[in-house]
Structure formats: C-alpha cells, structure tokens
Amino acid sequence: MLNWHLAVSVLGGGAVGLGLFLLVREALPAAPALGPALRRLHQPPGLSRPGGAAGRDLDWLSGVARWLRPPHRQLALIGQTPEQYALSLVLSGLIGLASPALLSTALFIAGVRPPIVLPTVAALGFAFVTMLMxxxxxxxxxxxxxxxxxxxVCAYLDLVALQLSAAHGPVQALERAAEVCDGxxxxxxxxxxxxxxxxxxxxxxxxxxLAEKIGIPELGDVGAIMQSSGTEGAQVHESLRGRADSLRDQIRTDSxxxxxxxxxxxxxxxxxLVFVLVGFVIYPFMARI
Incomplete structure (x- = not known):
C-alpha cells in the first residue's frame, strides 16, 4: 500500500529544495550576455523611453508581428518593438474572446441557456473590437x-543656434545643446x-x-542644416532660427x-439638445390638438 504521508513529504521536500536552488541561482551574479550587448551597441538609436515597459525576450512573436504588419515608425517613436505590439494585440484578442465566455457561464449558472451561436459570434466580435482598440x-x-x-525639436533648433553663436563647432554645438534639457x-x-x-x-x-526611422522630418532638417555648416563651413545661425520660427508657426496652425x-x-x-428642448416645449401644444 502506498504511504501517502511519505509521498507528500517527499514532494514537499522536493518543492522546497527546488525553491532554494532557484533563489541561490538568482542571487549569484551571472556572466553578462555578450551577444545582446553587441546588438544594442550597433543598432540605431534605441527604443527606450521613460515609463516604457522593461525589455523582454519576445522573439517567439516575430512571426506573428510580421503577419500583423505593425506600424514601425509609430512603434519606434513610442519606444515599442513589433513583438510588444503583437503581444498587446494577442492579449487584447484573448480578453475579447474570454469576456463572452465568462458571461455565458454566468448565465448558465443562473439558469439561462443562450444558443451556442450567440456567444461564439459575440466572442469573435469582441476579439476584433479589442484588437482594434x-x-x-x-x-x-x-x-x-x-x-x-x-x-x-523647435527648442533644440534655438539651442543649437545659441551654441553656434558662442563660437562652438557644429558637432560640439549639437552635443552641448542636447545636454541642456531633460526629457x-x-x-x-x-x-x-x-x-x-x-x-x-x-x-x-x-x-x-533617426528622423527617418521615427517619422519626424523636422529632426532631419536639423541634420541637413548642420551638415552644411560642418562640411561647407556655412554660417547657419539664421537658417536654424528661421526653421525654428517656421516650425512654431506650423505647430500653432496644427493646434x-x-x-x-x-x-x-x-x-x-x-x-x-436644442431639438430635445424644442420637443419638450412643443409636445404639450401638440397633445391638446
């Protein structure tokens, strides 16, 4: 006969041992992964943004991301990868599929038995709506x-112009202007x-x-203006200030x-609301006719 007390003791001891092993393994310093570090070094300016989610290994979603055709420029601008975009759509679709199923279960417990076609169609519709959202x-x-x-970028143009006015070189002006502000x-x-x-x-x-990657042509204009200063020695103070003024006008017009x-x-x-109020006013007269 199987001794249940012994089996439970063995399983419990194994679980405790596994937990201690995992704790010790996580506490010990691990060797840095050289491959991901080199990829981060040689990729274009990053996908990091304050408040963004921590990087995760979502390589298994690469095929799903290619099938969904994600908006790459928008994702690069907000600091998301195509894999994270695919994961958000998949999770949203699963939530949409599960909601009608939970509602149908609650109705079944309450004694109401809707036809099977209704929750199926509702689940597909909810999944599509949640993915679209x-x-x-x-x-x-x-x-x-x-x-x-x-x-x-409008503020950056003015800062670069100020740095050039202070007799800094084009490369130094770009770097010093970027160090002034946070964000x-x-x-x-x-x-x-x-x-x-x-x-x-x-x-x-x-x-x-970077401007081409994230779809901000105004940042590319900064590079184009500064290129003429660095390669041709042109004085670009007025060009930078004029581009900043035109960009302010464009932002104001868009707003x-x-x-x-x-x-x-x-x-x-x-x-x-006006039609409703008119209806309330006219209804008593119409009711007397």
Whole structure:
C-alpha cells in the first residue's frame, strides 16, 4: 500500500529544495550576455523611453508581428518593438474572446441557456473590437509623442543656434545643446549623438537616420542644416532660427486646426439638445390638438 504521508513529504521536500536552488541561482551574479550587448551597441538609436515597459525576450512573436504588419515608425517613436505590439494585440484578442465566455457561464449558472451561436459570434466580435482598440491606442500615443517631439525639436533648433553663436563647432554645438534639457526627446537625441560618436559617424547623418526611422522630418532638417555648416563651413545661425520660427508657426496652425475640429464635434450634441428642448416645449401644444 502506498504511504501517502511519505509521498507528500517527499514532494514537499522536493518543492522546497527546488525553491532554494532557484533563489541561490538568482542571487549569484551571472556572466553578462555578450551577444545582446553587441546588438544594442550597433543598432540605431534605441527604443527606450521613460515609463516604457522593461525589455523582454519576445522573439517567439516575430512571426506573428510580421503577419500583423505593425506600424514601425509609430512603434519606434513610442519606444515599442513589433513583438510588444503583437503581444498587446494577442492579449487584447484573448480578453475579447474570454469576456463572452465568462458571461455565458454566468448565465448558465443562473439558469439561462443562450444558443451556442450567440456567444461564439459575440466572442469573435469582441476579439476584433479589442484588437482594434489596442491598435488605435498605439496610433494615438504615437500622435501625441510626435507633437511633443516636434515642440522639443523647435527648442533644440534655438539651442543649437545659441551654441553656434558662442563660437562652438557644429558637432560640439549639437552635443552641448542636447545636454541642456531633460526629457525623453532629448534623451533620444543624446543617444543618437553617442551612437554617432561610438561608430565614428557624422552626427547629422545619425540625426537624419533617426528622423527617418521615427517619422519626424523636422529632426532631419536639423541634420541637413548642420551638415552644411560642418562640411561647407556655412554660417547657419539664421537658417536654424528661421526653421525654428517656421516650425512654431506650423505647430500653432496644427493646434488651431485640432481645436476647430474638436469644436465642430461639440456642435452636434449641442444641436441635439436644442431639438430635445424644442420637443419638450412643443409636445404639450401638440397633445391638446
């Protein structure tokens, strides 16, 4: 006969031993992984942004990410990888699939038995809606980050012009101007300049590469203007200030356009409210006829 007390004791001791082994293994310092460190060194300016999620090994989602065709520029701007984007869509779809199933289970316990077609169709519909919402959330975050990046580039243009006015060279002006301010935008710029220094590239080429990657052409304009200063020796103070002024005007125009769009959307509920009030006023007279 099997001794259950002995079996439980053996299993419990094994579990405790496994737990102690894992604790000791995690506490010991591990050798650094050279391959990921080299990949981080040679990749374009990073996908790091304050408040972003910690990096995870999501290589198994690469195939799913390629099938979903993620918006690469938007993801690079907000500091996400295609694998993280695919994971968010997959989790959102699973939540959408599970919600009708849980509701059907609750109805079944309550004594209500809906047809099997209804929860199936509802699960597919919820999954599609939740995945669409996750995709839309990425686009909204990217649009907000793009507006913030453009405003920071406008300040960066003025700072670079000031550094050039202080008799600094073009490369030094780019680096000193990026060190003045904090924030995730200037962190991305500083990282691009560090990568250019480590890889012995021209800093304006690295800035234009970053601008192409994240879809911010205004940052590429900084690189183009500074390239003329570094290679041709041109005086670009006025060019930088003029580009900053035109960018401010463009940002102001875009802000006014968004405000007008929001105002026009608010006119619809206001008109509906007027119709409702008119209906309340006219109904007593119509009821007496």
């Amino acid at each position: 996750a995709h839309r959330s990425v686009l909204v975050k990217a649009e907000r980050a793009r507006r913030e990046f453009r405003q920071a 995730w935008v200037f962190e991305r710029v500083r990282e691009a300049l560090r990568m250019a220094q480590l890889q012995m590239h021209a800093p304006w080429d690295e800035l234009r590469e 006014l356009a968004r405000a007008e769009a929001v105002t026009s959307r608010l006119d619809v509920p206001g008109a509906l």
